[in-house]
Amino acid sequence: MDHTPLNLEDFRYELPEHLIAQTPLGDRSGSRLLVRHADGALQHSMFRHLPEHLPAGTLLLYNDSRVLPGRLLGQTPHGGRLELMLLRPLTGPGHRWEALGRPLRKLPEGSTIQLASGCVATVERRHQDAAQPYLEVSFNLEHEAFFDWMEKEGYIPLPPYIARPDAQSAPASPDRDRYQTIYANERGSVAAPTAGLHFDETMWKALREAGVETAPVTLHxxxxxxxxxxxxxxxxxxxxxxxxxxxRKTFAAIERAQAEKRPIVAVGTTTLRCLESFALRMREQGAEGLWDQWQDTQLFLYPRHKHDLYRPWAIHGLMTNFHQPESSLLMLVSALVGYENMQSIYREALAQGYRFLSYGDTSLLWLPD
Known part of the structure; x- marks a missing residue:
């Protein structure tokens, strides 16, 4: 058995530019679906046929986080262009956020950013030594007034591989609705949980009629x-x-499904990270008092060797889009299905011309027996 550690280069593959989906399909459920069965067999299908691939009684867990229009365009008091990407609100006095900023050289501590409609941001602190350098910024609008302003003046924070030559604020952007799941509820994400973008109301109804149970988790x-x-x-x-x-309600649904030996499927890598982060804490301190509480996670799931398989707490299958080369998401998929299996899945998807990344096609990966 090969015990050579995997490294970054082992997750490199050639992704042709024409396979990177730049726009969503007109029909949310019109995407293709690559099914990996537990025995390793691959099947080509369509997302609209998803109920046929989920046994009756399946518990489908999804991430109900809502994308904020948290890309903010502004300028210095002297007219220089600036951009902020909000990451997460901070507790304490004032309305403060963690944010990415560019160009950083124009954003020293104490500097101000003039935003639309009289909103002003002030750089309170720079965190240069972090793995991802970020700012602490405060705003002259409080809480709900700020969220109302952001919905009108903010921009959808699309991934850098999706080109939009003429940026439009959220109300005018065609991405406002399509870069949001139909079940988005808890506001706080700066990127969509993209495996969920394929669901529409018709599919949600079809799943219920097929005996599929659904329950939400939240990971921003x-x-x-x-x-x-x-x-x-x-x-x-x-x-x-x-x-x-x-x-607590979703935790109880998971326990029921486990007791009744029903399959559990996670919609997206973000759902899986929520479940596994919860499970790790639960093993340390028990579930009592963990549910319904906000927690932080930096969980990184990856295979250390080619033969490694990660055994998750609850799920038997994962729905996920096709991910970038050398990304942590690709590594997570490899940990679940196995490194060689991941390579086979991606070779097949590339050969068959599947659309990749956020607005692309999707897959249903049943974990190895």
Whole structure:
């Protein structure tokens, strides 16, 4: 058995530019679906046929986080262009956020950013030594007034591989609705949990009619999801921080499904990270008092060797889109299905011309027996 550690280069593959989906399909459920069965067989299907691939009684867990229009465009008092990407609100006095800023050289501590409609941001602190350098910024609008302003003046924080030559604020952007799941509820993400973008109301109804149970979790996707892994040694990578919550009601649904030996499927890697982060804490201190509480996670799941398989707490299958080369998401998929299996899945998806990344096609991966 090969015990050579996997490194970053082992997760490199050639992704043709024409396979990177730049726009969503006209029909949310019109995407293709690549099914990996537990025995390793691959099947080509369509997302609209998803109920046929989920046994009656399946518990489908999904991330109900809502994307904020948290990309803010502004200028210095002297007219220089500035941009902020909000990451997460901070507790304490005033209305403050963690944010990415560019160009950083124009954003010293104490500087101000003039935003639309009289909103002003002030750089309170710079965190240069962090794995992902960020700012603490305060705003002259409080809480709900700020969220109302952001919905009118903010921009949808699309991934850098989706080109939009003429940026439009959220109300005018065609991405406002399509870069949001139909079940988005808890505001706080800077990127969509994209495996859920394929669901529409018709599919949700079809799943219920097929006897599929659904339950939400919440994980607010952080800006670090756009950052590549840069260290060749995977154990040297510092994962970005995200906030999650698992409700007592969803926890009870998971326990029922486990007791009744029904399959559980996670919609997206963010749902899986929420579940596994909760499970790790639960093993340390028990579930009592953990549910319904916001927690932070920097969980990084990856295979250390080609033969490694990660056994998750609850799920038997994962729905997920096709991910970037050398990304932590690709490594997570490899940990669940196995490194060689991941390579086979991606070779097949590339050969068959599947659309990749956020607005692309999707897969249903049943975990190995």
């Amino acid at each position: 996707v952080g800006g670090g999801t756009f950052l590549p892994v840069k260290t060749s040694a995977l154990d040297a990578h510092v994962m970005h921080r995200e906030t999650y919550r698992l409700s």
